[in-house]
Amino acid sequence: xxxxxxxxxxxxxxxxxxxxxxxxxxxxxxxxxxxxxxxxxxxxxxxxxxxxxxxxxxxxxxxxxxxxxxxxxxxxxxxxxxxxxxxxxxxxxxxxxxxxxxxxxxxxxxxxxxxxxxxxxxxxxxxxxxxxxxxxxxxxxxxxxxxxxxxxxxxxxxxxxxxxxxxxxxxxxxxxxxxxxxxxxxxxxxxxxxxxxxxxxxxxxxxxxxxxxxxxxxxxxxxxxxxxxxxxxxxxxxxxxxxxxxxxxxxxxxxxxxxxxxxxxxxxxxxxxxxxxxxxxxxxxxxxxxxxxxxxxxxxxxxxxxxxxxxxxxxxxxxxxxxxxxxxxxxxxxxxxxxxxxxxxxxxxxxxxxxxxxxxxxxxxxxxxxxxxxxxxxxxxxxxxxxxxxxxxxxxxxxxxxxxxxxxxxxxxxxxxxxxxxxxxxxxxxxxxxxxxxxxxxxxxxxxxxxxxxxxxxxxxxxxxxxxxxxxxxxxxxxxxxxxxxxxxxxxxxxxxxxxxxxxxxxxxxxxxxxxxxxxxxxxxxxxxxxxxxxxxxxxxxxxxxxxxxxxxxxxxxxxxxxxxxxxxxxxxxxxxxxxxxxxxxxxxxxxxxxxxxxxxxxxxxxxxxxxxxxxxxxxxxxxxxxxxxxxxxxxxxxxxxxxxxxxxxxxxxxxxxxxxxxxxxxxxxxxxxxx
Ligand code: ADP
Ligand code: MG
Numbered sequence: 182x183x184x185x186x187x188x189x190x191x192x193x194x195x196x197x198x199x200x201x202x203x204x205x206x207x208x209x210x211x212x213x214x215x216x217x218x219x220x221x222x223x224x225x226x227x228x229x230x231x232x233x234x235x236x237x238x239x240x241x242x243x244x245x246x247x248x249x250x251x252x253x254x255x256x257x258x259x260x261x262x263x264x265x266x267x268x269x270x271x272x273x274x275x276x277x278x279x280x281x282x283x284x285x286x287x288x289x290x291x292x293x294x295x296x297x298x299x300x301x302x303x304x305x306x307x308x309x310x311x312x313x314x315x316x317x318x319x320x321x322x323x324x325x326x327x328x329x330x331x332x333x334x335x336x337x338x339x340x341x342x343x344x345x346x347x348x349x350x351x352x353x354x355x356x357x358x359x360x361x362x363x364x365x366x367x368x369x370x371x372x373x374x375x376x377x378x379x380x381x382x383x384x385x386x387x388x389x390x391x392x393x394x395x396x397x398x399x400x401x402x403x404x405x406x407x408x409x410x411x412x413x414x415x416x417x418x419x420x421x422x423x424x425x426x427x428x429x430x431x432x433x434x435x436x437x438x439x440x441x442x443x444x445x446x447x448x449x450x451x452x453x454x455x456x457x458x459x460x461x462x463x464x465x466x467x468x469x470x471x472x473x474x475x476x477x478x479x480x481x482x483x484x485x486x487x488x489x490x491x492x493x494x495x496x497x498x499x500x501x502x503x504x505x506x507x508x509x510x511x512x513x514x515x516x517x518x519x520x521x522x523x524x525x526x527x528x529x530x531x532x533x534x535x536x537x538x539x540x541x542x543x544x545x546x547x548x549x550x551x552x553x554x555x556x557x558x559x560x561x562x563x564x565x566x567x568x569x570x571x572x573x574x575x576x577x578x579x580x581x582x583x584x585x586x587x588x589x590x591x592x593x594x595x596x597x598x599x600x601x602x603x604x605x606x607x608x609x610x611x612x613x614x615x616x617x618x619x620x621x622x623x624x625x626x627x628x629x630x631x632x633x634x635x636x637x638x639x640x641x642x643x644x645x646x647x648x649x650x651x652x653x654x655x656x657x658x659x660x661x662x663x664x665x666x667x668x669x670x671x672x673x674x675x676x677x678x679x680x681x682x683x684x685x686x687x688x689x690x691x692x693x694x695x696x697x698x699x700x701x702x703x704x705x706x707x708x709x710x711x712x713x714x715x716x717x718x719x720x721x722x723x724x725x726x727x728x729x730x731x732x733x734x735x736x737x738x739x740x741x742x743x744x745x746x747x748x749x750x751x752x753x754x755x756x757x758x759x760x761x762x763x764x765x766x767x768x769x770x771x772x773x774x775x776x777x778x779x780x781x782x783x784x785x786x787x788x789x790x791x792x793x794x795x796x797x798x799x800x801x802x803x804x805x806x807x808x809x810x811x812x813x814x815x816x817x818x819x820x821x822x823x824x825x826x827x828x829x830x831x832x833x834x835x836x837x838x839x840x841x842x843x844x845x846x847x848x849x850x851x852x853x854x855x856x857x
Contacts, residue, residue: 242277286341308333
């Protein structure tokens with residue numbers, strides 16, 4: 182209540198108290214219930230013992246209150262009884278058209294309205310960042326940091342237990358909010374991953390979104406029976422989905438705020454080329470190395486551009502990039518100022534980093550010139566970001582604050598500068614896939630689902646449009662030989678037995694069978710050793726690069742497709758990329774670009790290059806097919822051999838969900854909860 186009525190916040194709305202016994206609180210009238218408040222109520226902020234809140238919520242519904250924030254804890258977070266209480270409150274709220282924030286939350290702040298309906302101490306500075314935080318204390322920590330670095334917020338929202346409104350609702354509200362330029366989110370859990378993904382993908386096109394996803398432990402990792410399940414862990418899926426939506430993902434809270442603040446102050450980095458102006462050769466080299474390690478470049482400037490910059494530098498300075506202004510400190514303002522202007526206006530670089538170190542940081546004339554040049558450039562319409570790398574003493578602090586107040590980010594030391602600048606670059610949010618996915622019928626394998634036979638799995642993957650090596654199932658020695666003769670030599674013979682997962686581990690794959698007698702011998706061998714009387718006979722593909730394609734259905738993000746380097750070393754390499762399905766060829770190409778071993782695809786050691794466009798179209802086709810097969814739990818095509826003949830799947834495994842689960846999924850669409 183004190184937060185709401187504090188005069189310095191400038192809140193112009195009316196604040197009244199509702200209390201069962203008191204008639205006055207903090208010199209304001211207190212009413213017995215919400216319905217008694219004259220003129221009605223726009224927002225209820227509820228701080229009451231948990232047991233009383235069901236009645237308070239009845240009162241909110243009766244009083245036609247549109248939104249209520251329940252700060253109080255003691256609900257679902259405490260166990261089963263708390264959960265029941267929380268469900269009762271939500272039911273009352275839904276029935277009465279009351280939207281809820283909380284319970285068990287930090288609350289809501291709107292700086293422009295001067296509204297501090299939170300547990301926070303004081304108001305943060307006003308600015309363009311909307312912060313959603315799942316942790317209340319974090320909201321407060323953000324304020325402290327905002328004072329340190331003059332970071333300004335438009336809104337701060339915490340939804341606590343997310344009983345009604347959740348991170349996606351708030352994200353949508355931030356997206357539509359004209360006062361919010363940048364969205365920063367600290368997420369511990371995402372309730373409906375697919376819904377969040379769709380919203381973020383739409384919003385990220387017009388507003389930067391920066392996310393810190395905590396709770397990345399692998400505690401929830403299940404015993405992995407497929408390569409896809411082992412490699413596409415929940416964490417990896419979440420992070421891939423966030424990036425696919427066009428979100429900038431950071432690893433820690435301070436970086437979350439720094440990147441958001443930099444994007445609020447400066448345009449995002451578009452391109453890779455960075456110019457550096459420094460009074461320290463050593464720092465210039467250090468920051469160049471750090472930028473390059475993050476995929477950015479510090480290109481040598483063209484002769485004409487160097488010629489334009491050189492006249493202001495001493496003869497022993499360098500105009501090549503990094504620009505070295507040397508120690509001629511009397512000329513610092515002019516050297517920093519005119520080279521900054523020339524670099525902002527040139528089309529040879531995409532961002533400029535003035536390094537202000539020691540004396541250049543101390544000189545207020547340098548600060549003046551940097552501020553003036555950036556302002557002049559913006560007035561000319563130049564959209565190139567300028568980030569200062571700051572290595573200054575306490576005595577220079579006033580200059581740093583002036584730069585920040587002028588909207589110029591000042592990062593401490595080169596590593597931080599390189600990190601924040603690189604993270605401010607736009608990430609490729611993918612286009613939504615428009616093609617309507619074909620519905621694929623669930624194979625009839627009983628209500629419990631489970632792993633499919635190779636025969637069925639190959640037939641289905643061929644239906645998905647992937648090229649499959651010709652195969653036959655054989656139940657005897659004679660059948661195996663006949664199959665080999667039909668398929669044509671050389672052939673491969675594989676043990677086919679339920680529960681046999683990694684066939685080659687137990688000697689269940691016999692390669693290079695060139696004659697009928699070899700096939701017969703191989704049949705006897707797997708039959709005797711592994712007790713497999715049913716075998717799979719395949720035509721042997723020519724050697725090539727072994728790839729993996731996989732898919733799984735994530736409980737919250739829905740269908741996910743994986744592509745990468747495969748073969749028997751797939752887990753060891755761990756070199757895969759993931760995307761939520763369905764997606765298009767362009768997105769599939771981006772997946773291939775992400776692989777560490779992508780050089781293998783462009784042909785090496787005498788191997789022909791792989792047709793990336795064809796591979797991308799296969800991956801995109803698989804993603805379409807998966808999206809239409811909600812009964813599919815897991816799929817591994819490993820390896821898909823890429824050779825001079827093209828691509829061919831030689832091994833595939835598929836697991837199908839239990840029937841009831843499948844039906845439940847088709848009812849609710851993506852398998853998530855009903856959007857509210
Ligand atoms: P598993 O993964 O169960 O151990 P695979 O069927 O993937 O068994 O076979 C293991 C390896 O054998 C593959 O990675 C591939 O190198 C090779 N291989 C299997 N089938 C063929 C085939 N039809 N043509 C060429 N090589 C094959
Ligand atoms: Mg395999």
